């Protein structure tokens with residue numbers, strides 16, 4: 608059951624460097640991220656899967672020296688489009704048409720509406736919109752990891768400009784948003800593992816509008 612898995616998971620603080628996540632599990636976690644809903648279906652982000660040890664060693668100091676970055680076996684980096692361009696919007700609409708072998712006037716009008724709106728906006732506004740979509744995938748990947756019995760730590764505790772530099776993201780029109788180490792908890796060295804999961808009570812969290 609999903610809720611049991613979500614209660615099991617926590618933002619692991621210490622991962623066991625001797626344990627690697629099996630590739631089939633990693634692929635299912637990636638697939639959950641790929642299936643994330645996004646605004647207009649634009650999927651305006653790319654997922655980098657960093658297994659290279661030297662690169663992760665370089666990332667660690669620009670990420671508050673968080674040990675999970677090198678102790679995990681797979682580091683997922685969610686990198687959002689730096690802007691919405693006509694090419695990017697057309698690319699996604701063309702892909703939908705090709706995959707469905709079908710288009711409609713309504714769909715093409717919708718494409719035009721986006722083309723008339725997004726590329727003209729401030730690139731920073733567009734990046735922030737794209738970043739919000741990447742966070743949806745981050746959430747799904749975190750849940751998918753829990754479903755697989757894999758530990759993960761969603762992180763924005765890093766210097767995005769420095770990470771962009773290390774992974775050469777700006778040249779690809781991308782900017783890093785969040786990272787997700789995947790691995791296995793080292794329970795005996797993790798101060799958080801046995802602490803109660805704390806969330807606001809339902810009555811403080813939900814406003815029922817009846």
Ligand SMILES: Cc1cc2nc3c(=O)[nH]c(=O)nc-3n(C[C@H](O)[C@H](O)[C@H](O)COP(=O)(O)O)c2cc1C
Pocket residue numbers: 616617618619620673760761762763764765785804805
């Ligand atoms: C977007 C985001 C960024 C986070 N950044 C970090 C981080 O850099 N380092 C860390 O150890 N935990 C980080 N966390 C984990 C949160 O602190 C944690 O999810 C929260 O305290 C709730 O606890 P739980 O996930 O263990 O239930 C982040 C979580 C999210 C969703």
